[in-house]
Amino acid sequence: MKYTSQSVALPYFIAAIGLFVGQIVFGLAMGLQYVVGDFLFPEIPFNVARMVHTNLLIVWLLFGFMGAAYYLIPEETETELYSPKLALLMFWIFLIAGAATILGYLFVDYNTLAEMTGNNILATMGREFLEQPLLTKIGIVIVALAFLFNISMTMLKGRKTVISIVMLLGLWGLAIFFLFSFYNPGNLVKDKFYWWWVVHLWVEGVWELIMAAMLAFVLIKVTGVDREVIEKWLYVIITLALVTGLIGTGHHYFWIGTPGYWQWWGSIFSALEPIPFFAMTVFAFNMVNRRRREHPNKAAVLWALGTGVMAFLGAGVWGFLHTLAPVNFYTHGSQITAAHGHMAFYGAYVLVVLTIISYAMPLLRGRAANSQRAQVVEMWSFWLMTISMVFITLFLTAAGILQVWLQRVSDTPMPFMQVQDQISLFYWMRLWAGVVFAVGLVTYVASFFVKGESKPLITP
């Protein structure tokens, strides 16, 4: 850690990991509800558990991104953070607002929650992933603005590097596209149309910039490859990501009542979306192979390489599987979508946040790298979580293929619930893979408490 204000990242990272644990708890509960429908009913029905599962994911990734920004922006700009106090204040506001929202989901009936929080003044609730009450949404905007103000002011007074510019661009994009969550037109087609401007343009647009910047930062640090080289790759990757990702929004406009040309635009451009992810994989391996130093933090290198591979598989390959309109005609909204969603979020965003945490956390705790033993435990957690996620994805894909076949392709299509019974075996197997994932996560958390002789911090 070169600048004392970088330490504000620490609470953000801790909160991210804590909420990650919460997300997985609810994921397991839902995995069980898939096969034992009345588990936890009526206290926590499936729809509530799902809302908590997905909202926690988004919130902890946002904590991760903000922590990453607070860590890497001072180091990149070579100056202290504009206001560490503001960063800490925003941390508490965001944490409390997030926790209150989740508790609201769990303990208050959703309709009552809507009434209590002013949904009748401006109706924004009730849409997938954007279920947050109006007050929470406003809170998110305030926190985001204060955060961007803090980061932007830091950049203005410091060195401007490509990594920090790309990071900032991504974060500004994230805030700007979130504003569309306040736009809720009565026309259902328009509603869906702009809903994707938040959802798609986040995960397949501006988040990719954030991800590329974070990965590039860690790779510079652990490989010692010239900044110039890494920056060129960054330019190529973000241009490809934006060209394919922005027009690729069209793959959500196939069947929602939008004009037919979206089937062409969406198919062609989203078919190319794996390219930037492939470039990112090549980039990560290339940089590690050309490393000029042996960084003592081996675990961070593993997470970084894992990000490249798993993002390409989950977002690239599994996305491509069902992105062409003629295929999507059958697979739309099936378990194949769920398979893609799980591996893409894990491979791209979960892993990139864990990469930066793995790199930065030892430094924040005053050492260059964790002890050998702690790193071994951490790497075990990587393999447990990654392999079980591969199995979750494979089981869901198998379930999806069977579902599409029985319910949509077959000459004698079966009703939805009957099909669900037919594929319950895969849901059971997915649940067990999920249990292994949870074991991996516990291992991960435990790795922070493993004692041992750590590598001392040598300030050059």
Added chain:
Amino acid sequence: MARNSGPETTARRLPGDLAIWFFILAELLAFGVFFVVYAFTRANHVELFNAEQLTLDRTSGAINTVLLLTSSFFVVRAVQVAEAGFSRRAAPWLAAAFACGAGFVVVKIFEYAEKIGAGISLSSSTFYMFYLSLTFFHFMHVILGLVIIAAMWNGARTGRYGPGNMNGIETGAAYWHMVDLVWLILFPLIYVMR
């Protein structure tokens, strides 16, 4: 990769920056996919495509081809002049290249205005969807190319380029030639071939 091994080195060398070549490959792939999808879609609607193709203005398409080719020639001349050590003398060549590119944009805008005036839109038919999408996708590349040429012109004017510093001008030139290259397929494919 070039190795500066001696005065008479004939080592093979990729002009410009490696990153732009990765980018160009991705662009070629995107255009390639678009072209092939067009061609195979046409195979299922030959009569529709043949009939509506006749409504396109082939002459303005040909003029635009000439403009792009000439523009590319000027860029080559600018690179040659810069390589000979006369960065400032490259500037007028780049200005000429920019003018040709701008001419392309003007012709294209007239063509679009005529089509939109006739009530043609992306939803009119599969053919017009492809015609408008493909040419507009290319059009956006021309606009970006013009911005790059303007930046190169500025660099040349301030004497930035020379035999020891060809990276910037070669990188921009490679991109501009790519914009030209894809049009060389686009023009016969959409305007002429039936």
Added chain:
Amino acid sequence: MQSSLSSPRHASSHGTPNRAAIIWAALIFATMLTWMVGERGDAGPAVTALLMTIAFAKGTLIILDYMALRRAPLMWPLIALGWMLLVCSMIGLAYWKGLAA
């Protein structure tokens, strides 16, 4: 990755002005040919083959000379020419399929 390695002594990749001008003339001539075919309204497999061959020839000149890949490491001109060949022949194939239909 390559930084600006161009040294004053590297062999020129960009040919001579005369060569560039001759290539330009050839490209313009080929364009006129394509335009004429369009004006005459010619169609059929032979015309498709002709037009794609013209496009491929023009593309080859651009790739090898204007893009200066003639003196680049062999992989690069091969990829670019391979792309050109692949796209032109796929288009040809699709037109042939259109005839059969």
